[in-house]
Amino acid sequence: MSTAALSAKAALVRKVGGPFTLEDVDVAPPRDHEVRVKMVATGMCHTDLVARDGFPVPLPIVLGHEGAGVVESVGSGVTTLKAGDHVVLSFNSCAHCPSCDDQQPAYCFNFIPNNFSGVRPADGSSALSQDGAQIGGNFFGQSSFGSYAVAHERNAVKVDPQVPLELLGPLGCGIQTGAGAAVNSVGIKKGQSLAIFGGGAVGLSALMGARAVDAGAVIVIEPNASRGKLALELGATHVINPKETEDVLGRIKELGGGGVTHALDTTGIPAVIAVAVETLLPNGTLGLIGVPPPDAMMPGNLMSMLLRGVGVKCITEGDADPQTFIPRMIGWYKEGKFPFDKLIKKFPFDQINEAAEASEKGDAIKPVLVF
Structure with missing residues (x-):
């Protein structure tokens, strides 16, 4: 030493x-x-x-x-x-x-x-x-x-x-958090669907993680047009611009055949989270990554959540163990999947x-x- x-x-x-x-x-x-x-x-x-x-x-x-x-x-x-x-x-x-x-x-x-x-x-x-x-x-x-x-x-x-x-x-950190949120935290599997609210570094990393494990439909909700375009290049099946879409929830349900199996919020905005929780199909899971206002409460209709049996998972660092997940992401990158x-x-x-x-x-x- x-x-x-x-x-x-x-x-x-x-x-x-x-x-x-x-x-x-x-x-x-x-x-x-x-x-x-x-x-x-x-x-x-x-x-x-x-x-x-x-x-x-x-x-x-x-x-x-x-x-x-x-x-x-x-x-x-x-x-x-x-x-x-x-x-x-x-x-x-x-x-x-x-x-x-x-x-x-x-x-x-x-x-x-x-x-x-x-x-x-x-x-x-x-x-x-x-x-x-x-x-x-x-x-x-x-x-x-x-x-x-x-x-x-x-x-x-x-x-x-x-x-x-x-x-x-x-x-x-950032890329690990996003990819891990999709793969580890909500545990998306091959063919399952995902809605990602926010197309920044964390949201787009979640998209790439979902693609790396062969997820099905991945819908990204993002108001920035250039980021929406990049999301499509990275494998999003659909991009929704909330500034141009009157009924975001309705559009997600339309594109997802009634909804999605998983959703991730990277915004921390309670009004957005309230929409995200309603996109879920029965037994679906919503992951919360974005930092909310300090006094924010969990939005959403409890009866609606109960009847569908949906869950909410708050996420830190993508539930990752860096010693194993970072090499896994590098492996995906070398394979051209990330x-x-x-x-x-x-x-x-x-x-x-x-x-x-x-x-x-x-x-x-x-x-x-x-x-």
Whole structure:
């Protein structure tokens, strides 16, 4: 293992609302079960912007949680990785709670401290510092908005070195969440139908996941015409523009022969969720991925839901275990069944604020910062 700190260029958030400021920081060597990674690229996710704009994290902090890079050094207790390995960094988990013991790390009982506290939960430390002062790090167990990042062995996933690392970062969160929502969370199977409300990175990833397992009809409801066109290119059987369709529910039922077996909401908008739950055929399942307003209640007619026996599943990280699901997605990509690269728009790392703006305006579905 390396015993020396390294200097890195990182994007810091110093006040609520940003901007990201590029500064030099020191990155400590990895501890026993940690790895230090030289970043090649990192995706930008909506959660990064939510944290920048006020979700409670300690400031100053280095955000970023869709990193991909090459292992530079490993701690003395690391057994699954070595220097030179290509890795994708994903969310962190504690490895010892009931959910982790059941191979469900997305529902780790300690998810918040392991991913949002800005420190190592065990002792309140950070691998990042500047002029001797601690800088918030460990965001999703990585803080990948920097040229080096320290992650834990369990949230660093070894990947095929033949696949370009510049593409792979978003598999660690946004794309994993969408594809996993379809394949793992609601468990869509060959020939079954799906309605996806929202055609952003998560919704389109759900579409690709459904296609990868040979789902039947997949209907995407999306007001942005260019995203609707991309959905068709990615395999949607139908796209509905809610701005141009008076009765979205009626149209879904018409296209789906009475409804769909599964639905996913990526918007978090209660009025949209109320429509989504009514699209379901008997014994259907609705998955909720979008972040709702804090005071929102579950909309929907309980008698209608009861008579159809439909279920609602709230989803975190696509119910994925990154150590197995990220390689599965890469396998689909290599087989030509999961063209997630079509979602990506690359930006040089020093254009991080431009990437954030493009994400917020909808000009980029999945910005990826390249070092």
